[in-house]
Amino acid sequence: MKYFLSIALYLVFCALLHGGENLSLKTCGxxxxxxxxxxxxxxxxxxxxxxxxxxxxxxxxxxxxLNQPELAAAFWKYLPGGELKYDGFAVVVDGNQVYLIxxxxxxxxxxxxxxxxxxxGYYRSVRPVEGGTPxxxxxxxxxxxxxxxxxxxxxxxxLGYSGLNGMFMNWELANAYNFRLIPQSRYASDxxxxxxxxxxLYFGGHTFYFWIPGTLFKEHPEYFPLIKGKRTNYxxxxxxxxxxxxxxxxxxxxxxxxxxxxxxREHPDIKMIGLGMNDGAGWGDSPEERAMxxxxxxxxxxxxxxxxxFANIVAEKVAKVFPDVKIHTYAYFSCEEPPKLEKLHxxxxxxxxxxxxxxxxxxxxxxxxxxxxxxxxLLKWLKFGNALYIRDYLVFGGFPAFDVPVLKIIQRDLxxxxxxxxxxxxxxxxxxxCAPDAPEKVRKGYYRRDMNPEKQLLYWTGMKMEFHLLGRxxxxxxxxxxxxxxxxxxxxxxxxxxxxxxxxxxxxQRWDNDSAPYVWNKFDTNFPAMLFQDGDMDFLEKELAKAxxxxxKSKDPVLAERLKREEKLILGEYRKRAGIQRKTLSVGKLAxxxxxxxxxxxAEKNQSVIRGLVKRERGGKIFPSGSPADIYCAVQGDxxxxxxxxxxxxxxxVPRERDGQVWKGxxxxxxxxxxxxxxxxxxYYQLVIxxxxxxxxxxxxxxxxxxxAKVNAGILADRWFALISIPLSELGYPxxxxxxxxxxxxxxxxxxxxxxxxxxxxFANESAFGILKIQR
Numbered sequence: 090m091k092y093f094l095s096i097a098l099y100l101v102f103c104a105l106l107h108g109g110e111n112l113s114l115k116t117c118g119x120x121x122x123x124x125x126x127x128x129x130x131x132x133x134x135x136x137x138x139x140x141x142x143x144x145x146x147x148x149x150x151x152x153x154x155l156n157q158p159e160l161a162a163a164f165w166k167y168l169p170g171g172e173l174k175y176d177g178f179a180v181v182v183d184g185n186q187v188y189l190i191x192x193x194x195x196x197x198x199x200x201x202x203x204x205x206x207x208x209x210g211y212y213r214s215v216r217p218v219e220g221g222t223p224x225x226x227x228x229x230x231x232x233x234x235x236x237x238x239x240x241x242x243x244x245x246x247x248l249g250y251s252g253l254n255g256m257f258m259n260w261e262l263a264n265a266y267n268f269r270l271i272p273q274s275r276y277a278s279d280x281x282x283x284x285x286x287x288x289x290l291y292f293g294g295h296t297f298y299f300w301i302p303g304t305l306f307k308e309h310p311e312y313f314p315l316i317k318g319k320r321t322n323y324x325x326x327x328x329x330x331x332x333x334x335x336x337x338x339x340x341x342x343x344x345x346x347x348x349x350x351x352x353x354r355e356h357p358d359i360k361m362i363g364l365g366m367n368d369g370a371g372w373g374d375s376p377e378e379r380a381m382x383x384x385x386x387x388x389x390x391x392x393x394x395x396x397x398x399f400a401n402i403v404a405e406k407v408a409k410v411f412p413d414v415k416i417h418t419y420a421y422f423s424c425e426e427p428p429k430l431e432k433l434h435x436x437x438x439x440x441x442x443x444x445x446x447x448x449x450x451x452x453x454x455x456x457x458x459x460x461x462x463x464x465x466x467l468l469k470w471l472k473f474g475n476a477l478y479i480r481d482y483l484v485f486g487g488f489p490a491f492d493v494p495v496l497k498i499i500q501r502d503l504x505x506x507x508x509x510x511x512x513x514x515x516x517x518x519x520x521x522x523c524a525p526d527a528p529e530k531v532r533k534g535y536y537r538r539d540m541n542p543e544k545q546l547l548y549w550t551g552m553k554m555e556f557h558l559l560g561r562x563x564x565x566x567x568x569x570x571x572x573x574x575x576x577x578x579x580x581x582x583x584x585x586x587x588x589x590x591x592x593x594x595x596x597x598q599r600w601d602n603d604s605a606p607y608v609w610n611k612f613d614t615n616f617p618a619m620l621f622q623d624g625d626m627d628f629l630e631k632e633l634a635k636a637x638x639x640x641x642k643s644k645d646p647v648l649a650e651r652l653k654r655e656e657k658l659i660l661g662e663y664r665k666r667a668g669i670q671r672k673t674l675s676v677g678k679l680a681x682x683x684x685x686x687x688x689x690x691x692a693e694k695n696q697s698v699i700r701g702l703v704k705r706e707r708g709g710k711i712f713p714s715g716s717p718a719d720i721y722c723a724v725q726g727d728x729x730x731x732x733x734x735x736x737x738x739x740x741x742x743v744p745r746e747r748d749g750q751v752w753k754g755x756x757x758x759x760x761x762x763x764x765x766x767x768x769x770x771x772x773y774y775q776l777v778i779x780x781x782x783x784x785x786x787x788x789x790x791x792x793x794x795x796x797x798a799k800v801n802a803g804i805l806a807d808r809w810f811a812l813i814s815i816p817l818s819e820l821g822y823p824x825x826x827x828x829x830x831x832x833x834x835x836x837x838x839x840x841x842x843x844x845x846x847x848x849x850x851x852f853a854n855e856s857a858f859g860i861l862k863i864q865r
């Protein structure tokens with residue numbers, strides 16, 4: 090009898106620790122049904138069976154905001170003097186009673202995930218379609234803690250979805266994200282889905298085409314911009330790009346404001362409404378539009394003052410009726426510079442878009458010219474005192490295999506943003522997975538719009554760890570990133586964690602040791618493969634096979650299936666790029682005069698010749714150009730000497746001015762050279778020569794620079810050539826160093842027919858620049 094009683098008591102104890110019918114959930118005063126649903130799902134995923142009624146031995150969860158008496162009493166009893174900031178939460182564990190207390194309703198989801206991780210061994214899921222597997226749950230320990238986020242706005246924007254995906258939104262909330270900027274044009278269809286999960290109702294995006302729809306053009310062409318003397322409607326099929334609205338029109342200003350007010354009356358819970366410019370340029374020149382401009386800006390193609398004068402006018406009208414509603418605006422593209430205004434309306438929120446930055450360096454790193462540019466603008470914007478959040482572009486899914494190891498940089502960025510008073514951080518992301526057996530058209534698509542969202546999420550391979558941990562860093566930028574990574578590998582890959590982490594660490598090492606910048610909208614889908622060195626592919630295959638074998642031996646079918654999928658996808662992506670490596674060329678000393686024949690002879694002797702270039706097709710496939718080209722390289726003292734010979738019977742050659750559009754109507758030979766250590770702020774230089782010897786040189790596309798190069802070019806019977814001698818000291822390289830490396834690319838443009846290059850078929854893709862090893 091004692092034996093059976095002991096067994097019974099043991100089973101009750103196990104039920105308390107491991108789940109089963111042992112958890113009661115009581116929510117207090119919740120308005121959003123989706124919050125309670127997700128709380129139940131989190132506890133269920135963690136191994137509990139959730140009931141509304143309190144059982145004899147059950148864990149009792151009380152969940153609600155601080156304004157509920159029962160929760161407030163627990164908070165002040167166990168956390169006297171504590172403070173819940175916006176979106177913060179508190180957890181109190183007293184015996185088998187657990188109090189989840191949120192500053193907002195969605196904060197309860199953050200609290201539940203944190204409690205389950207700290208007290209129950211449940212690591213919140215990385216992928217929305219795969220729940221985590223809890224370790225043996227521990228006995229609850231009495232504890233109380235408060236957690237407040239560093240940033241009020243924390244979000245990711247998944248590309249490629251035509252509408253909201255509830256499963257992904259649940260994943261966001263479980264990972265402590267709270268900011269989903271819903272396109273204003275979809276406010277009616279998406280509002281309920283966002284609201285039921287307790288998200289703050291923020292609407293924005295590119296909105297001009299929504300407020301002044303193109304259907305008004307026929308009756309009111311004056312609402313649209315005057316471009317080259319003609320009123321211009323938005324372009325089909327995507328009305329949100331290329332053409333703006335006539336923001337100088339008083340009627341437009343009033344129509345936009347009144348439409349906003351109508352929507353806000355219909356949906357009074359909206360916290361922010363959108364006034365983002367359309368994507369791109371397309372501003373007009375009518376008198377009323379030009380009256381809004383700053384003249385110096387206008388001459389440079391900048392329209393910040395025009396746009397924010399318009400925004401101030403609309404914000405003032407809306408504030409008279411809804412004084413607390415914020416209005417979303419962009420610091421972006423032709424409006425990225427701060428306007429020349431004394432102040433902005435306090436209700437304007439600025440989305441500062443770093444749409445072209447280097448992710449190998451922090452935004453405040455002065456050695457990166459492009460980042461230094463953005464940082465200078467950011468500090469100027471913050472002087473207005475308006476709420477401002479960062480929009481980043483962590484969309485590296487063009488290569489869906491491994492996490493691009495950017496978090497070390499992003500963490501330091503976040504610490505900097507917190508210090509200077511940035512309100513939040515929001516980044517584009519790509520749920521970039523793709524089934525190994527997916528159709529080719531799906532695999533090639535940049536956004537993979539053809540794929541069902543659930544399948545995208547199922548095969549989320551690249552960047553899954555980065556975005557999972559980004560949520561934690563946005564909450565606490567001072568968290569130990571290495572500890573977070575190890576926890577991730579341990580909990581997501583279980584028995585195979587060590588083997589998978591080895592693979593990631595190899596990629597991370599290659600990334601850290603490669604000095605090339607990684608610039609969004611110039612980055613290359615082949616760039617990760619370029620990091621690989623001899624033996625890396627064998628290492629990759631070996632460790633992936635080991636991880637799969639370990640998973641199969643552990644008798645964890647979910648883990649084994651996951652790793653088999655990843656093995657197939659990852660190896661497939663890398664094998665497609667197996668021949669792609671960082672190009673290198675040793676360049677030796679030239680003796681004698683820098684004539685065409687002497688340069689050719691010396692370069693051939695030193696094996697400093699590039700035979701043939703490559704071109705690329707959309708999707709990243711690289712293949713040899715069918716147009717023969719040879720490039721000969723040599724160095725003589727301070728001068729780098731380059732000779733390009735291009736087999737071509739019909740040559741396009743039109744005279745152009747020095748530093749003019751020497752490429753227009755012409756065949757060209759183009760050089761892109763990274764700045765040396767003494768000129769690091771210049772980034773890179775571009776040099777262009779046409780067959781007549783007309784020459785253009787610039788630094789990061791700024792013309793006010795001359796490298797003092799010597800140029801010679803000519804057209805022969807079956808070819809043309811260009812010979813250029815460049816003083817390396819003008820590029821920032823030392824005169825007294827016998828051996829050093831420089832990054833560069835060679836490009837050829839056959840006017841209107843073909844673009845090819847040494848490295849990857851592109852020209853100014855800094856991430857793919859090859860390396861010249863100079864020996865002088």
